[in-house]
Every structure is written in structure tokens, then in C-alpha cells.
Amino acid sequence: MLRRGSGYGIAGPTWREGKRQRPAARPRDVKAAARKLKKRLIKHGSASPHLLDIANALGRCDRRHRCLHPACPQCGRAVQRTFVRALYRFIEAHEHLGPWVMLSLILPPLDPEGEIDFVAERARYTAVLRRAGLRLGAFGLDLSFNEDDRRTLPEADRFAPHPCVHIYGIAPAAHVEAALPKLRRLVPATNMVCRPIRRKRFNGDPAAFAYSHKPRFTRRLTILRDDPRRASPVRTTRDRVLTVEQEIRAVRALARAGLTGRIVLLGVHFELVPIARPRRTLRT
Template sequence: MHPPKTSNLHYPDVTSRTQQILGDRRWDGNGPPHWLIGKAQGPAQTADEAYEERLKLIARLRHYTCDDPTAQAVAERHDHCAPRQRCGSGACPECGRTYCRWFVASGAAALKQLGIGISIISLVPPQLSVPIGQLASEHIHTAKQRIQATLIKAGISTFIGGIDISANEHKREFDPHFQLQAWILAPTDQIRPAESKLRAAIPKTSTVPRPVKIKLWDRNLAALGYALKDHFVRRVSYQREANEDGSKHTCRNTRDRPLRVEQHIELAITLDQAGLQARLILGGCRVVRTVNGPMIRPITKRQHDSDDQ
């Protein structure tokens, strides 16, 4: 059975494929896939919660940016979002949740099809930071291209993931900025020989002391959900002091806090202009048409040879 199609959205950032994903009620509702999030291991966001988040964002945009026509246009677009007629905005909480749920189900199936061990890579390139007040959709597209190029150059040819954005702050050590980063799942046998190249390509700095983190994937769907999560935070860095008994040493730590109003609005406008698919990162995989709608699938050797001809 083919999933229902959404109406013609008339937005240049929404492809027909994205429209079809957003129109599929499997991803719009509260059925599978399911996963738990955070230290408390609570359930992932429900459809009703995403609906409430959309209304809150509309209210915030209209209240704080009544003189900004760009922000008001985003609010108007979100106000017309409805089941089977999704707005498709990259900033819409309901559309973002739907797209993420499709990605989790589709990405998990693609990784299972590979039939090999998978690891997670967190990449935080310091050069992909943007001062607060200067974030634009081009920064997301550039980050995606650079991350893909870095992975391929390191020897990782198959990967699935997404671009994340946080607002980073510290009282003294650096100015507030948006940090674009990537959360990637890829075959462990490709990551191991590429690790030294990744660390050389993305060296640590005073503002990003751990730009490359790698760990084995335990098949928890939350890792896929995190890659394209639509809840963004403000990361506040601070210096944790050592304990008198020596059990804890001095180090930098971070606390997650809600975005400030101006940060939230700036990010929403940028995500709206970039589009949902702008944050999706694929290598050695592609989104293909199936009887169950668009799905991510690994590119086989036969497909590679066909593409080269």
C-alpha cells in the first residue's frame, strides 16, 4: 500500500521525496519505531508533545519578532502545518519529529542490511563554529559537505548520520557561538583504520577539547534518533574544581540549558531556510523509492558499477 501524499507545499526547500515522507502516517503518529532518550531514559517525544512545541514556537516568533518579516513568515508557515498537509519546514517541531522517525526506521533497516558491526562517531570541527547572530543556512550546507569530505578522505565510505547544532557559551574563555557538529554511524571495520586520520583532520583546540569521539553502537535506536533530533540546546561550559580528597580532578564540563529566546529564533529561521534534508548525511547509501515509500538503502557494488558507466 502506498503512503498518502501531502499537498503541494510550494516551498523550494521541500522535495517531493520529503513530502512523501511527511505524508506517511506511520512516521506522523505514535507507533513504531520507539526508543528512550536522556539519562532518565524517558520515551521519545510524542505527536501531541511535538504539536505543543509547534504552537509554542509560533507564539514565540510572533511575540518577539513582530517587526521581522522573515520570522513572521516562518510563524505563518508553521501555523498552516497540519496532518497530510505538513509545512515541511526544517524548523517545524512536528515535521522534524516525523522526518526523524522515518530516519530512525529507515536507517536502522539499512544498517541491519549491512550485516556488520557499527560504531558511532561524534565530530565537532572547531572551524564549523559561527558567532551568535550570524548563523545562515549556508553554514549547514557547508558543514554537511565538509563532514562528508572528511569521512571519505579518512577512508570511511559508508555512513549514516546528521548535523546537530548547539549554542555554546562560557563566562570567560570564548564568545558565545553556534557549533555545528555531526553524529555518524558507520562500519566499525572502516572506522578503526580511519581514526588517526580523523583526529589529525579535526585536532583539539581550547574551545573543543574532544572534537572526535568514537564508541561501539549497541543497536539502541536512540543513537539514530539523536543524529537528527529536533531539540537543540545551549551548552554552558564551566571549570569543575578538584575535590579535596582527590577523587575528582579539575576539568572543563558542560551543562545543557534551554536556548535563549534570540538563539532559538535565529536557529529556527536558519533551519527553515535550509530545509529538513539539509541535515541528513549519507555515504555509500541513498534514499530510494520502495513499495513502502522512500527508504535508505546501502549502495551495492552493482549499483556502483552502474553509476560509473
């Protein structure tokens, strides 16, 4: 489907992203991001032929030949759009399973100093969700680089910078509520993550599906912010762009994961099935 151009589109998607509800990236924005990433990989890949190979692949990605590389901003956006379309078809075809909730889960990092491994993280999150009793859902693995910027605290009370792979997706509300007590025992709160489990009623906005497989990662700073309703500052986060080193680590992780390696499915799978029109489409 991606080789035939599905998911790339001409106009930008209809959903809006982030807390500020900004418009999603348009094709020309994604092309500019691909050119910028290619230059960065060439500049910092002199000692790594693998990075130069990725840069060459990104440079050849166009309408006539899609590179389908996991780190390609254009192909990552196409996977995201196709994923959103497939999930909407699934929800429409299985209304009896609703209502639905969006579930977020954050496990402690496997190896903060080592390589980011989406394959191992995918297996780990799948195992935890199944141990909790969740048998149906569609999720995506996200990545952030977390840093503790609470400068008023002693060094011992702040956590070390680390990459954080977390999962976000949709599941039936009844299934999530049944699994929640066990999930809370399996994933307790820590200093790094004070709320490792979050759930929110799905309101029909496609931005929720898009977020579960967003192609761009962020650097997340934990800060203290004054709140007039409280006697002491509250803990919150703010997003920043990745550093060069972080972006290269993310590119390496994506290359090892594969184009769809961040998709986590429980109880469902993707199939290509023929329909009446002279093309094939994706159904769940």
C-alpha cells in the same frame, strides 16, 4: 511519505533520550512545542516577514495538511522517526558490514558571529570524512550554542560563546578505525573542544539513530565540577534551553537547510521502491 503521515505517529517512540533517559516527546508534546514556537516567532518577527511566514506555516500543520517546514517541531520529529526506521532497515540488511560504531566529530565554527549555515557545514564535514578515508556511513548534523561558564578562570582562558554545528552518526567499526589516525590529524583538540572526535560501539539502541537527527537543539554550558577522585575540578558540560535569540537563529538556519538538509550520507542513498503492499516505503 511525510505528506501521507508517515513518521508522525500516535504514540511516542520507544527510545529514551539524554543522560537521564527521559521518554521521547509524544505527539501532544510536539504540538505544544509548535504552538509555543509559533507565538514566539509572531512576537519577535514584527520586523521580519520571513519569520511570520514560518509562524503561519507552523500554525497550518495538521493531519490534513503537513507543512513540511524544516523548523516545524511536528515535521522535524517525523523526519527523525523515518530516518531511524530507514537506518534500522539498512543495518538489518547489511549485517556483514558490522560491527558498527557511533562516531561524533566537531569542527571549529565557520563564523561564530555570522549566520548558521547547515549547507556549508554539511559540505565541510563530508569533505573531512572523505579526506580521512571514510566511505560508508549515515550521519546527522546537530547544533548547540556553546558558552563557557567556568567563572573561576580568567577571561582570557575562557572561550567566547558560539554556535557549534557537529556531526553524529553510524559507520562500520573497521572503516572508522582505519580513518581515525588521519581524522586526528585533520581535527586536533582546541580550548573550545577538548575531545573533537568520539566513538562508541553501537549497542542496538534506536536512541543512537534518533540523536543523530534530533529536532530540538540545546544551549551547552562548559563548567568545572569537583571530582573526589582528582585534585582539581574537571571540565564538563550541562544543557540548558535556548534563549529566544538562539532559537530564532536556529529557525533561520533550518529554513535555509531544507527538511532533509541535515542528513549526511556516505556511500548510501535513500530510494522509494515499490513493495507487495499497496503503499510505498523507504529503503536504503
